[in-house]
Amino acid sequence: MNVLDIKVLRDLWSMRVQVLSIAMLVAAGVAVFVMSVSNYRALVGAMEGHYRYxxxxxxxxxxxxxxxxxxxxxxxxxxxxxxxxxxxxxxxxxxxxxxxxxxxxxxxxxxxxxxxxxxxxxxxxxxxxxxxxxxxxxxxxxxxxxxxxxxxxxxxxxxxxxxxxxxxxxxxxxxxxxxxxxxxxxxxxxxxxxxxxxxxxxxxxxxxxxxxxxxxxxxxxxxxxxxxxxxxxxxxxxxxxxxxxxxxxxxxxxxxxxxxxxxxx
Known part of the structure; x- marks a missing residue:
């Protein structure tokens, strides 16, 4: 591990709260996106089923x-x-x-x-x-x-x-x-x-x-x-x-x- 890698790790550790917050925000965004896509597909499927029936x-x-x-x-x-x-x-x-x-x-x-x-x-x-x-x-x-x-x-x-x-x-x-x-x-x-x-x-x-x-x-x-x-x-x-x-x-x-x-x- 070179000096630059060590510096990056130290910087990340010093900003661990901010990094954790950003990671949680990204994870929440991905979760909302996945949930939205799933809901959209379910609604489209229900709509098509209703009109077909x-x-x-x-x-x-x-x-x-x-x-x-x-x-x-x-x-x-x-x-x-x-x-x-x-x-x-x-x-x-x-x-x-x-x-x-x-x-x-x-x-x-x-x-x-x-x-x-x-x-x-x-x-x-x-x-x-x-x-x-x-x-x-x-x-x-x-x-x-x-x-x-x-x-x-x-x-x-x-x-x-x-x-x-x-x-x-x-x-x-x-x-x-x-x-x-x-x-x-x-x-x-x-x-x-x-x-x-x-x-x-x-x-x-x-x-x-x-x-x-x-x-x-x-x-x-x-x-x-x-x-x-x-x-x-x-x-x-x-x-x-x-x-x-x-x-x-x-x-x-x-x-x-x-x-x-x-x-x-």
């Missing part, structure tokens, strides 16, 4: 009105997986206990069972009876904010006509992690509601029998996104500009929907 769609498109046969043509596009056409329209809610405007969106449900995509998780209540088209499910956040009871009636303005529905359940949806009006960045659970009703009831109210104005889709494994979007745009172009819709919030597909919606507008 709830069959969250990869792509959404809106149009004015398209015949159901177009859904079959969408299914034939190379790179498209599941295609689920539906009727989705903005509505207004009338309540006697408030003067504030309450907006909403009503979405059609298949005649039987869960949708193929964007499956609902019932928080309370039950699934609507196909024999009772007046029954609806509402999003759980609005139900909690407004203390809506199961069996309570809800007055909805559909296409200019007031219609009375009966709430039979509240649900969570991967499509509406939080629900808000277009161009409003923050949720307003007391003044915005999402309703899911029988397909026949929604289609009849908006003259959509045999047609749809909204579609949810998944991408096939290893599909190239750009050609798929171009083909979907080409196919839907004759059926009108998309109406303002509520974008589903998903870190997995937010960029895809944001960039595509801006193109379609």
């Amino acid at each position: 709830e069959r969250f769609a990869d792509l959404f498109a809106g149009m004015t009105r398209a015949p159901l046969v177009i859904a079959n043509r969408l299914r034939e596009i190379d790179g498209i997986g599941i295609v689920e056409p539906r009727v989705a329209k903005p509505v207004r809610i009338v309540r006697e206990d408030t003067n504030l405007p309450i907006s909403g969106r009503i979405i059609s449900l298949p005649a039987e069972g869960q949708p193929l995509l964007n499956r609902l998780h019932l928080v309370q209540g039950r699934w609507p009876d196909p024999l009772h088209p007046e029954e609806v499910i509402i999003n759980a956040a609005y139900a909690e904010a407004r203390a809506v009871r199961m069996g309570e009636s809800i007055d909805v303005v559909l296409n200019g006509r007031l219609q009375d529905f009966r709430v039979v359940g509240s649900a969570l949806s991967p499509e509406f992690v939080f629900a808000t009006r277009s161009a409003v960045p923050l949720p307003d659970d007391r003044n915005y509601v999402v309703l899911w009703a029988a397909e026949d009831a929604v289609a009849s109210a908006f003259d959509m029998k045999g047609a749809f104005n909204d579609v949810a889709m998944t991408l096939a494994p290893k599909a190239s996104l750009a050609p798929v979007l171009d083909e979907v745009d080409r196919l839907l172009a004759p059926y009108g500009e998309p109406e303002p819709t509520i974008a589903a919030i998903s870190p997995r597909t937010a960029f895809l929907k944001t960039s595509w919606r801006s193109r379609r507008h």
